[in-house]
Amino acid sequence: MTDPITQTEAAAGSVPATSTRAVRRELRRQLFRSKTFIIGSLILLFWVFCAIAPGVVGTHDPSKQDPASKWIHPFFKEGHWLGTDRFGRDVFTRAIYGAREIMIIAPASVILGTAIGVVLGLAMGYFRGKLDDIISRVIEALMSLPVILVALLALTSLSGGRLTIILLIGFLFGPVIARTIRAAVITERDLDYVRAAELRGERSWYIMFVEILPNVFGPIVVEFTVRLGYAVFTMAGLAFIGFGTQPGSPDWGRTIFEERSSLLSDVWWPSLVPALALASLVVAINLVADAVQGLIDR
């Protein structure tokens, strides 16, 4: 599990602000024409659809167990085109139904993280001084600890349910996002329009949220899309230490974890199919993020 904020990323956080509406419209048009964006969005939309209406795509009941049909090979039998798992459940259907947990938790946790990151980043970047120094040190201390250990410790004290994961990932990503936002805010705060607002006597929170915030939208969007990919990935890893969904759920992380020993018996499909689904989702998110970032950097 990796946590990708770096010196360079932070240093390169300064991003040109887009100002006029016409420019934005032009950018949007270019977005819809980029191949990476289209492919990424299509895959993403497919999974969103599966999360909303899995019954339409899935062919079986994802929880019906049928011990007699254990470990049928893919393409071997009619109706189970990706095979069955150790309880005779259809692998394809479970992969479809498994999208829901991730599609709920990942965006929720990243929204939370972004909210935290924006507030912290704005405060740190605008006020600088002691506040910035102290919070920066605390963030540095927290980030020197590996994600999975923090999760482990959290798990000993809290339940492993949905809310905990959302809070955990949100609070873990918040500081990381804050650093990028902070860098962007620092660039902005020396600009004229901020100086003008200060001279006008506007209050600090007004300057931060009304004046500066719209102008750092670019990095916020980029961070959001990038973190979304990492949230998906982190969730799968947390399943290993017992976080997340309860047994029997078709959640991808859970399924991959439960079926991992099957690989040693040469039964690869119950764990590799959801792994592929996971990979496709993250790749899709990253394609979209790349396309958006590419345009904003222009």
Added chain:
Amino acid sequence: MTKKDFRGIDSIRSTQGPIANHVIDEFVAGRLSRRAFIRRGTIVGLSIPTIGALLAACGDDEPSTDGTTGGTTGGATDTTTGGTTAPVAGGTIKAAGGAPSAASATLDPVLINDGAGLTLLSQVGQFLVVSQSDLTLAGSLATEWTPNDDGSEWTFKLNPAATFSDGAPVTAADVVASIERLLNPDNTSNSLSAFATGKLSPGGVTVVDDGTVLFTLNGPMGNFPYIVSSDNYNSVILPASVGDTTNFAADVISGKIATSGPWTIDSYDATSGIKYKPNAKYWGTPLLLEGLEYIFYSDVAAQVAAFQSGEVDALVKFEVSGGESLLDNPDVTVYELKSANHRQIHMRTSEGPFADKRIRQAMAMAVDRQTMIDGLFQGKASIANDTPFFDVFPSSGDRPASTYDLDKAKALVAEAGGGFDVTLYGINYFEGPDLAVLLQNAAKEIGINLTIELRDDYYDNNWVRTYDPSVPGSDIGITDYGHRGVPDVFLNAPLKSFKSVDDGAGVWNAAEFANADYDAAVDTYSSSSDLQSQKAAAATIQSILMDEVPMLIPYNINYLAATKTNVTGVVPTAMGHFFTDQASKA
């Protein structure tokens, strides 16, 4: 049984006490099966030759157990697949197992409380008696044991050949010191509850002479020898001079503590593994192997992979789930033992949605046990009927079967007021998660919606309220119970009415079951040495439990171990011991 040699039988009877004679009479009268007789016989102290003679006198030609006195092992194991090779000297066996728990980390015999710890300890330490894979008892440090007339006093004769690794003989004084150390409440031994069931209190162990020990119990206890057998895995015998066992492993390595077993410890790293070397002064049959090594694994997949790729020769224990590649494999010898290992799915009887016994009965009828066993263990388990009288115990009564009847179950639920939602707690390891899913599916059929919540702190918060009345406990939960040689503990701790923490009864009673008739029947069962009244008590117990259903016990899981085919002679037990003193590796 054809012709009986009554004179022969009589001459044997005259050498035995009333309890042993009772067992003999039952067998002769045909009220005891052969298997039960052999087992009962070894419990009450009939020696193997005596049992053999009695069987012969009753016209029975088959050999009895292959138990041997002296040495730690004995008994046959069921082996499947793989060939066997003639025993060869030399070689080192590398075994994979779990790491010892926190209590067992220093291999302190007083505190050891888990499978890994007991496996490691029993390589170097020995017991008075060994409980074998067919649950018969064989002598180890003891050769003979006899009860008094009502089973409240037991006399054990020690093996005169037995010595510790420093050459000193194993004497009664050593036994007294070792057992009293375990009985001392200040030492907080893991075995306290076992001794409570065995009705042995501090001061109850005394020296008769150098080679004889007397156990004076608080009351009659027909199965007492199990309490000083390998089943009570803390009860290894150490020299009387040993004071503090807190750093047992280190002290054995340095020679400060002498032990009597075939192996002694060469090196030990509590995080990664242990290496044994032969005890140069071992008093029993010399070892064939020259070395034994355990490597600790925390993950099933890693263990199986290591075994498959040849880093280890043996898996001390493995589960079907994850170990499928080892079954039906020509390079693997799989050991499968019936065991008393089980899961208890308690349903709170004192309050909550399960307080109405019709609901509990419905749950029992909604569970298709055979399908469960096939799905979870590929059939490698026995069906249990929600009582502690398991297949593996040569039972003292008939075992009524549980019924699987969805229609009746639904009707009962409707009668009792309809379905409801409830949270199922339990263990999140072994097959706990899979079992929870199966229960969820079964309960759904009859209108009960289980939300699964399996957590690491299940035992702290959602199990019993005995130790901390403020924890919530649970209306329904899954608990894992390991193997024992006799059902007494299972009858006692989880099901008897709870009185106080100091009294062993009901301390694990998560179902909060409080039934006076049940308590009385259990008391009769435990104290009677009269097999007829034991049988009657067992029948009463079973009918109460199957009517009240404070818990579901759907199955007993067969114990599985595996070795490469070039390893022979290992004797695993359902308890988790992995005896290697007659093992060899080609």
Added chain:
Amino acid sequence: MARYVLRRLGLTAITLFILSIVVFAVSAVLPGSVGRAILGPFADEASVVKLNQELGVDGPLISRYFDWIGGALRGDFGNSYKFRAPVMDFIPTALFSSLKLAAMTLIIVVPLGIIGGTYAALRQGKAADRFITIAGLSLAVTPEFVVGIVLILVFAVKLDWLPAGGSARGSVVDQIKVLILPALTLTAVLFGYLSRMARAGAIEALASDYTRTATLKGLPRSTVLRRHVLRNSLLPTIAVIASQMSYLLGGLLVTETLFNYRGLGLLISDAAGDRDVPMLMAAVFIVGALAMLMTLLADLLIAWLNPRVRLGGKQ
């Protein structure tokens, strides 16, 4: 430069102090009684209470903190509740194991990542670039235990070329054999991210005036590549490695479990489950401190390589 170094050292010291408080606070609020965790669920309550008293798990927080910190500064982190021996009997071995695995991983993944990223930058937009990026991403996203088991299945079980796990002991060759598969697993995890960063740096360098000038001047491509492009793709790579150190030292729980490799990740996870507070605090703190140190070293290295940073430009 000297002032920069001193300033960074000072800041790091403060952060270390904050880290110690965080670690202590978290360990202090771990639920469940220590005695119960050690003796197990079936032990009787009187024993648990007695053990808790013996271990001294109660007492005012502040004084316990200062006791701990005071000892820590002397290198004495107390005794493990589980092993009844000094914590420092166990941590150095685990740490050394983790360092070996981290080193092996970096030896493989850093050259691979830089070469992969630079190559992708040179072929920017073309098929090779897309392939490297997507392959890296897909691998990075696949859980470690999947990649690991596949590697074990192929190389240890089927081909029997390498051991399926174990600790790194014995001859150098034996140790390398044990380390390869887990290192490859981690390489799969890190490659995607590393190559992306190297690629970004290389693209920036290729587009810069410096490169254009050098090429126009007639310098051979390989020299330009070596001197400028590679150097530029090195900077973000160093930053990435530093940011991954906490993961590489203490976050490898999954990989260590799968390969039964006794590193710090397993040690910490066991300590958490056993409520072995002294072990937990010491190990977590050491991981955090080392990660911070690595970040500091990386920052200094970047500063030295990149004059812009050193002279205090926009950071």
